Amino acid sequence: MLSRQRLFWRLAAYDLPRSDGAFLRACRDNAAYHIKHCPGYAAICRHLGFTPAQLQTIADLAKIPVLPTLFFKRKALFSMPQWRMAMKVTSSGTSGKFSQIGFDWGCILAEAPMVVNLGFRHHLVSPKPAHCVILGYRPHRSNHTGVTRTMFGLTHFSPPLSRTYALNLVDGAYVPDLDSIAKALKRLERSPFPTRVIGFPSYLWFGLQRMEELGLRVKLPKDSRIILAGGWKQHAAQEVDKKTLYALVNKTLGVPEENINELFGAVEHPIFYNACERHHFHIPIYGRVIIRDPDTLDPLPMGKVGLVNLISPLMTATPTLSVMTDDLGYLTPGKDCGCGKESPYLTILGRVGMSDIQTCAAGASELLGKGEAF
Numbered sequence: 001m002l003s004r005q006r007l008f009w010r011l012a013a014y015d016l017p018r019s020d021g022a023f024l025r026a027c028r029d030n031a032a033y034h035i036k037h038c039p040g041y042a043a044i045c046r047h048l049g050f051t052p053a054q055l056q057t058i059a060d061l062a063k064i065p066v067l068p069t070l071f072f073k074r075k076a077l078f079s080m081p082q083w084r085m086a087m088k089v090t091s092s093g094t095s096g097k098f099s100q101i102g103f104d105w106g107c108i109l110a111e112a113p114m115v116v117n118l119g120f121r122h123h124l125v126s127p128k129p130a131h132c133v134i135l136g137y138r139p140h141r142s143n144h145t146g147v148t149r150t151m152f153g154l155t156h157f158s159p160p161l162s163r164t165y166a167l168n169l170v171d172g173a174y175v176p177d178l179d180s181i182a183k184a185l186k187r188l189e190r191s192p193f194p195t196r197v198i199g200f201p202s203y204l205w206f207g208l209q210r211m212e213e214l215g216l217r218v219k220l221p222k223d224s225r226i227i228l229a230g231g232w233k234q235h236a237a238q239e240v241d242k243k244t245l246y247a248l249v250n251k252t253l254g255v256p257e258e259n260i261n262e263l264f265g266a267v268e269h270p271i272f273y274n275a276c277e278r279h280h281f282h283i284p285i286y287g288r289v290i291i292r293d294p295d296t297l298d299p300l301p302m303g304k305v306g307l308v309n310l311i312s313p314l315m316t317a318t319p320t321l322s323v324m325t326d327d328l329g330y331l332t333p334g335k336d337c338g339c340g341k342e343s344p345y346l347t348i349l350g351r352v353g354m355s356d357i358q359t360c361a362a363g364a365s366e367l368l369g370k371g372e373a374f
Contacts, residue, residue, distance in 0.1 A: 003029045004313055008110035008286055013117055014334075014343040019285035020058050023313070028052040030313035030321050031064065038079040041065075041319040061311055062290055062299045064322040069268050072099035078318055080104060085317045089146040091267045101146065101267050102317030110314060114286050115272050119157055122261060122274040128223060129159040131188050133181060135199025135207060136230075137174055138165035146267030147230055154198050154227055154263075161193055166203055176203070178210045185211070185253065186218050194223040197253070200230045202238065205245055208252045219254035226255055229263040242279060264348070268323045269310040273346075280337050280345035287312040289346050291331055292324070302344065305330045307352060328352045 003026040010019060031052040035042045044065045045051070054063050071077075073091070082088060086108050091099040119125045136151040137143055155163060164184045167174040188195045197204065204226065211217070226249055246257045262275035271287040283289055290309040291300045300306045308329045311322045328349045334342040 004106065004110050004316075007313070008114050010285055011117060013121055013284050013286075014282055014341045016283065016285055016288075016343045023285065023288065024055050024058065024060075026313035027061065027064070027311070027321065028055045030316065031055070033316050034079045034319040034321065037316075038077065038319050040075070040077050041079065058288070061288055061322070064311065066292075066297070066309055066322045066324045067319065068324040069099060069266065069326065072101065072268055072318075072320075072323075076100045078102050080317050087149075088144065089149055089267055090144045091146060098145075099268055101315070101320065103270075104315065104317040107315050107317065111270065111272075114284075115153075118272045118274050118284065122276075124154075124157045124225075124227070124261060124274075126158040126223070128194065129161045130194045130196045130224075131161050131191060132163045133166075133184060133188070133195060133197045133199075134163060135166045135181070135197065135203035137167045138169060140169050143169075146270065150229055150265070150270075151198050154229065155196070158194075158196065166199065166207065176206075178203075178207045179214075181207050182211045182214055182216050185220070186216055189218040189220060191221060193221065194225070195220045196225050196227060197255075198227045198229065201228045201245060204228065204249070205238070205240060208248045211252050212248075217252055217254075224253070224255050224259065226253075226260040227263065228261065229265075264346075266310065266323070266325065268318075268320045269312055269325075270314065271310070271312050276337065276339040276341055276345075278337055278339050280332075280339070280347070282334055282337070282339075282341045282343045282345045283331075284343070286314065289331060289344075291329065294328075294352060300330075302331050302333060305349065308346070308348065326351050 007022045007026045012018060035045055048065050050063055050065055054060055085102040086105045087103045089101055132155040134151050137148045139148055139152055164181065166178060166181050167176050246260055249255050249260060250257065258277065262279060264273040264281050265271055271284065273281045275281055288311045291304060291306040292298065292309050293300055293306050305328055308325045308327045309322060310325060313321060329347055331344045331346055334344050337345055
């Protein structure tokens with residue numbers, strides 16, 4: 001799978017036209033691998049009449065069989081035995097079910113240069129040590145969620161002096177402790193080293209509101225950063241717009257908007273999407289995005305709202321070459337942003353009603369029969 005490595009080792013992270021050929025080669029190789037090693041995926045491809053040779057242009061990416069993220073919550077689908085995998089992680093399971101996704105060693109070796117490259121480009125990498133306040137789960141051997149792995153990994157963009165977690169395991173269940181977080185931030189105000197607050201935007205909002213209730217305001221040291229990963233999910237009813245959240249960050253923590261980083265991804269599509277300084281998620285060369293009509297699943301033109309289809313040849317342990325999220329979004333030409341990046345950017349509007357996704361996932365499951373793993 002050298003085509004995958006060649007793609008993920010490229011440095012021009014947002015030059016999509018020059019990477020199209022490398023991306024197509026990696027997708028063809030990835031599809032061929034899964035068809036050969038995963039009977040369930042091969043059955044889906046046969047049913048849809050898809051072969052890797054059909055991928056000749058970027059427009060042909062729409063022909064790749066699309067597996068909804070909900071499908072992975074119903075079926076454990078792998079293209080290699082688990083003993084050959086580097087790790088197996090799960091989605092957060094906020095809907096009551098969770099995906100099981102295997103990561104192969106080749107994926108890890110490809111993912112690392114992507115993360116380092118984009119980390120430097122978005123000013124996340126720093127040699128200056130920092131204290132880390134993680135608005136997420138404290139790692140535990142019983143916790144296999146991808147978001148926990150991601151947040152722990154984000155603490156290594158600068159040498160971590162300490163880690164304080166908002167969600168700690170108590171009697172087998174995670175319990176939030178926002179008061180301790182508020183006190184920790186007040187204490188870190190006096191540190192000569194910056195603080196990095198990493199985690200869910202929902203918990204950042206709740207934590208800042210709690211600090212307001214306690215009458216706590218701090219001014220974190222210079223170069224402190226806020227790194228937001230994950231969405232609002234089960235707290236969607238309390239979601240606030242970015243402008244309101246960033247204003248409260250500046251008011252309560254003294255961190256300016258330019259020091260707030262946003263990340264987007266999924267355990268089924270672990271591509272490192274970073275928002276630019278204008279808070280837009282430009283598509284990096286390591287993935288492609290197709291917006292599809294919710295009724296017909298046909299690709300939609302730029303600017304039209306539909307289901308978000310994420311494509312990447314990163315993984316060989318699990319056939320996640322093309323996955324359909326339950327998010328509604330649209331694409332905008334990169335030149336409309338003004339940040340200098342030419343690749344289109346993705347705007348996520350929210351989650352769609354589950355009926356269409358349920359139908360699509362059920363169809364794939366029925367095709368594969370009643371088996372639980374392949």
